[in-house]
Amino acid sequence: MKYYKSYLERQEISQETHKRLLALGENSLSTGRAAPSRTRWGHRWGALAACCALALGLGVWHLAQPAPPGGQTAADAIYPGIKDTYGPGEEPPSGFTVAEGPDGEKMMLPCIPYVDYQRVDGELAADAAPARYLIEGSFSQELTKEQIQRTFWGPEGKPEVENPKNDSGNLPWMLFWQGYTLTGSALYDRSGSLLWLNIWGENEEADSSFTLTLRPGELPLQCGLYSDVESTDVMGTPVTGWSREEGGLYTCCSEFMAGEVGVRFENSGGIFGSEYGESASLVQGGAQMFNALLVRQALSQDGGLYLDHLLKAEEVPEWRAAEFSSLEDARQEVDFVSYLPAEDLSGYDEFYSRMTYQEGSEHTLYLRWSWGYDDVTIRVELPEGDAEWGNLVDTARPETYDVRLYSIPWADSVPEEYYDTFHSPVFRAVDMSREIVEARAYTLADQGDSDGPRVSFSVLHDDGALVTYSCKGLSIEQVWALVEETLV
Template identity: 40%
Template sequence: MKYYTQYMDSQQVSPDLHRRLCELKPRPRRTHVGQIAALAACGAAACLALYVGLSPASGPNQVVSDTIVPGIQDNFGPGESSGYLVPDSGQGTANFFCMGGIDYVPWETEVDSSLRYDIQEGSFGRTLTQEQLFDLFWPDGGGEGIPWTLFWDGYTLNADAIYDKEGSLLWVTVVGSKGDAHFSLQLAPDQLPPTCVAGPEPAYYDYFGTEIAAWTSTGDWNDDGESDTKVTIQAVKDGIGVRFVNYGQTDPEGKDTALDFNSFFVNRTFAGEGIQFTLDHLRTTTDIPDWRAETFSSLEEARQEADFSPYLPASAPEGYGEFEGTLSYQEEVRNTLFLRWSRGYSDVTVRVSLPEGGAPQGNTVDVSNRAAYDVRLYSIPWCDSVPEEYRETVDNPIFRAQDMTREVVSARSRSYQDAGDTDGPRINFTIRYSDGTEAEYTSKGLSEDALWAIISPTLPG
């Protein structure tokens, strides 16, 4: 990590690259639960969340808790998803049994390479109940809780199962958080769970009869300015693929204990009889949401979708010959129709989302406050000219449909020459209609008048 930092500190960027970097949308801060799902495990659950629209607060079949009961910590308030708080076992680790040595290989480079998987349409997630969570570890335990030998005391656990369109289990993710310490346990039938972390090919070796791979990497995984050790172990045992990732564990004196924390898990799951995971109670479900996926060869074909038609352009933009159209629907998650017209490096896109997964996210812009959205007021690079409180809205504003005017379109238009790309105005914004429907527009090369001609017929009044 030291040499990586030294190398990066010695690099310089051109003014053009500086501008490009500044135009990138800032990554929103996530809760610790979201961070571990996306960073420590690279979040099989988080990765699918991008695919099916799930989030800890919006996933279907939430565990609800209007009162705090034993074993439940109400993290979000009445009626919202809660996690299981592992009670103190009263057992210490000072005189813990001897453990076999684990060959942790240091990885100097580990990156989140992609958040995309080849997951079939119709896949969906379900939040596990407390009983389902317990049964992962104690198939015949009668709801005894989490094995104390894992030393997860004080961790709050949240767990989700991901299913394919037929209701067959793809994988389970258990996320644990305790202050700045986090871990993710992923279990999948017959194979390793998916991951979007790229690094060296892991080396496997025999550990008490199971072929395991173990490695460490360091980084600021919590975005807190401090470097932590992240420890990963993966293996397939008894027909279940296991990946355990943890970081941020420290003792009262602040000593990094992530390796020990990981080793306790490895010893109790792969050495001797250990903990016998089971997925039998989750392998299938009949609670399958409706879903639908369509492709369109023309705008006219897409406009046959009656629910979407009022929000779609009446005609295609002139000069853009290539067309792409798709519809993606999943009950209680999303109902979206996407259109794209292309011409070389220029394209025009419209993404219409009907209300399906709850209330729309994000606040609309006050059009009287031009500083919040008018790109003409700022120079590139935006990170040097846009006030911090307006960076999100200047980058991606949401306008009420009744506030949209030709002047608003002009306020969103910016042009500049870019070597290797096409010239012409770049325009982007989202329109929110009174019924909650949203239409997101992006265009490159299309004039302001032409874009307004597409939008204006869809507006009220």
């Protein structure tokens, strides 16, 4: 996930594209809902007959089967540019482990729905809906154990122990999430309306994990989709399912509407083996049945999914934004003045600047000068809340940041352990020098309109401010001059 974020942070878009993306975000907020997903499922809802297999009693489940080898994790739910969003493999702020459920006899009672988890191969097709990448003012809040429980138990809360759907577990036992450690976060727009929430589960002992994404009123947005995937009718609801195998590890995904809640559930592996459907192996069948259990819980009469308690955030941080048409106007934001050029850059015919502030989260000023293929961007991020900056560079180790030491393509020449500091280095202000700028400068065979080198790096000041420079068209001396005047 960190590589994906790093890649996106290094992408550059034109001023016009930036404005269009902002407009998409504004449109979604004006309606109080996120922009509709341009999903690429081939919505050919097949009228397949729903069927179910009795658990245990017919010998379908083999709970003692070992988990598949390796340490697979469910695909991260990535929403670039949105802070405090956690996924499998990243350190969550907290979590709780789902308690054991009832004894084996009660596990024979339910029927498990059939979902056609169609085998898919090849690369994921990128989702064409960009609005989710730039929902300014959005913020996330960690879900508590009680909030996660209520998402499954509903407005009445956790039932009494005598209720068979609860028994001794702290979540519906039919999910078979016993032993999984759960964390979650809810994402809100700047008005405090729920956009979507994620619940992540990890079971290290079983080498299994999952991501459950819920969105009010619509199917969840996707980072990637397979096309031409048909659906299965489950209890009158179309459920789109697919499965994927790589190196003996099985990932399954289902997507459907559970009443007014859009659901996407993706899991890698499970806690049992199964002869589910037409699975080629017990490992594959176990992963599919684990996914189908969530489908059953979400669509059954004694189950369901509930978001009413999360639709509005209890506290909404202050948010404001402003655009500037000149450097002079941008310098009126006095908190940023000491990190900005004193004079405008010559030779550029377009200028764009935008300031964003969110209480406890961010305070950022972005500036861009453009001419043809040449542009210079400066992004100043002031410390707000508990922000911490990574990728700090030890200047005594040039192999971690000096582009002159490696050949292009860097993917083939830069050691993986230097990936972060090489592509997104952060230098302490006290360590900055012209030599550091020169170590970050490189040219390409096809430079377009640019005569000067390409240079990119960040500078961390003593007060916690982070200034990121990305330049095409300036000489090393000119880039150094931009930095040097901020070091006094």
